[in-house]
Amino acid sequence: MTSPAPESTARPRPVDAESLRAWLVAATVVDPEIPVLTIEDLGVLRSVSVTSSGVDVALTPTYSGCPALDAMRDDVHGALTAVGYTNVTVRLVLSPAWTTDWMSEEGKLKLIEYGIAAPTGHSAARPSGPAGPVRLQLAVKCPRCNSLNTRELAHFGSTSCKSLYECKDCLEPFDYFKVL
Amino acid sequence: MSVETDDSMHDDGHGHVQVDVTLLPDELIASAAVASADVAEYALWLGDDSLVLAQRLGSWISRAPELEEDVALGNIALDLIGHARSLLHYAGTASGQSEDDLAYWRDEPEWRSLQIVEQPNGDFAHTIARQFIVSHFLFELYTRLRDSTDATLAAVADKAAKEVDYHRDHSVQWVLRLSLGTDESRRRMLVGFSDMWPYVDEMFRDEPLLDRLEGVAVRPSSLREAFERAIAPVFAEAELEEPRGFIASGGGRRGIHSEHLGLLLADMQVLTRAHPGAKW
Numbered sequence: 164m165t166s167p168a169p170e171s172t173a174r175p176r177p178v179d180a181e182s183l184r185a186w187l188v189a190a191t192v193v194d195p196e197i198p199v200l201t202i203e204d205l206g207v208l209r210s211v212s213v214t215s216s217g218v219d220v221a222l223t224p225t226y227s228g229c230p231a232l233d234a235m236r237d238d239v240h241g242a243l244t245a246v247g248y249t250n251v252t253v254r255l256v257l258s259p260a261w262t263t264d265w266m267s268e269e270g271k272l273k274l275i276e277y278g279i280a281a282p283t284g285h286s287a288a289r290p291s292g293p294a295g296p297v298r299l300q301l302a303v304k305c306p307r308c309n310s311l312n313t314r315e316l317a318h319f320g321s322t323s324c325k326s327l328y329e330c331k332d333c334l335e336p337f338d339y340f341k342v343l
Numbered sequence: 344m345s346v347e348t349d350d351s352m353h354d355d356g357h358g359h360v361q362v363d364v365t366l367l368p369d370e371l372i373a374s375a376a377v378a379s380a381d382v383a384e385y386a387l388w389l390g391d392d393s394l395v396l397a398q399r400l401g402s403w404i405s406r407a408p409e410l411e412e413d414v415a416l417g418n419i420a421l422d423l424i425g426h427a428r429s430l431l432h433y434a435g436t437a438s439g440q441s442e443d444d445l446a447y448w449r450d451e452p453e454w455r456s457l458q459i460v461e462q463p464n465g466d467f468a469h470t471i472a473r474q475f476i477v478s479h480f481l482f483e484l485y486t487r488l489r490d491s492t493d494a495t496l497a498a499v500a501d502k503a504a505k506e507v508d509y510h511r512d513h514s515v516q517w518v519l520r521l522s523l524g525t526d527e528s529r530r531r532m533l534v535g536f537s538d539m540w541p542y543v544d545e546m547f548r549d550e551p552l553l554d555r556l557e558g559v560a561v562r563p564s565s566l567r568e569a570f571e572r573a574i575a576p577v578f579a580e581a582e583l584e585e586p587r588g589f590i591a592s593g594g595g596r597r598g599i600h601s602e603h604l605g606l607l608l609a610d611m612q613v614l615t616r617a618h619p620g621a622k623w
Contacts, residue, residue, distance in 0.1 A: 226506060227426050227502050227506060228425030257502050258497065260498075260505060317414060318512065318516075319414050319415035319419070320414065343505055343506075
């Protein structure tokens with residue numbers, strides 16, 4: 164594993180060596196629905212701290228109803244106990260709410276390689292005023308042929324976090340990780 | 344312990360003061376806080392709204408007009424179940440009940456949901472009308488609830504507002520598509536709105552509980568203006584007029600429901616009640 168690029172907006176890693184050690188174990192857990200992405204890449208891993216009483220891990224759900232979250236929670240618990248940690252607690256933290264801005268640059272590249280278009284732009288750029296029929300949306304790049312000539316087929320895709328697009332050049336459908 | 348660490352990771356790539364991420368002041372744990380009886384009642388109201396609506400939307404899966412819409416309504420329902428789980432879990436902390444106890448073991452008079460969410464799916468336009476009304480209401484509600492003095496409610500709202508914003512978009516697209524589509528789709532959209540509109544008024548009524556939750560809860564009456572402001576341009580663009588007609592007497596917050604809720608609950612609760620304590 165390499166450190167995330169400086170421009171990465173992923174969650175900062177802990178500074179004390181003991182906690183960092185446990186963080187690196189927790190960070191091996193992947194999203195069962197997007198197995199190329201670790202929970203660190205996603206920004207779902209919020210904090211890990213090792214104290215005399217055990218290990219405390221905080222995860223942030225991508226979406227409130229994300230069914231992958233229970234699996235990730237169990238996997239973090241399993242990964243830490245497998246290497247000898249005891250008294251592992253995995254907590255769910257709702258606030259501050261998860262945003263695609265926390266996804267690491269490395270994670271975005273892995274997503275594209277996997278065939279899923281990565282979120283474009285920042286969530287702060289999503290206008291949140293009165294709903295209108297047309298929203299400013301940066302063009303989404305086809306993960307297969309890099310064309311920007313794409314269109315949204317369905318706002319809700321195979322999972323809560325994705326929408327369905329099609330590329331008008333290579334004609335392939337693909338998933339797009341929605342900006343949140 | 345054989346955990347390999349890479350020395351380069353001890354380098355601070357940001358070059359500024361480190362924040363101890365485990366002690367962020369705005370950190371909130373979803374499962375630790377215990378609600379007072381009044382706060383629990385309020386959380387129950389909002390949780391019930393989301394759960395009943397999710398149950399209704401889930402019935403569309405495999406029946407929607409197109410596959411993408413099966414997926415969309417299923418995803419929206421999933422978001423709502425997520426909100427309901429957080430809210431009902433929190434509501435249960437006051438009485439020592441779990442989210443499942445509250446979802447599966449309460450009978451109709453104990454449900455606190457608004458009457459609009461239990462309205463039958465009807466045809467697709469009815470569902471879209473209900474979805475348009477409720478998602479606009481929830482968006483305004485959660486946007487304001489972010490400022491609640493109750494940290495748990497504020498955190499749930501922070502998450503939910505972003506998700507409901509997408510639900511709102513989805514319903515707006517369909518209202519425009521159906522209203523400006525064919526004569527038949529327009530006729531159905533009009534019927535959908537006129538059948539759902541009697542239940543709009545109840546959403547904005549302040550119950551006495553609100554007087555005891557100043558700063559914690561959001562007064563529904565304070566949301567009406569923002570709601571009207573948000574829907575007006577959509578109605579204008581869809582060339583629709585806001586329906587006028589009778590106003591339902593409401594009472595969902597006091598456990599008064601239409602005949603539809605009992606059937607929905609029977610369907611939702613039958614398995615748990617037939618096999619208490621069963622695990623998947």
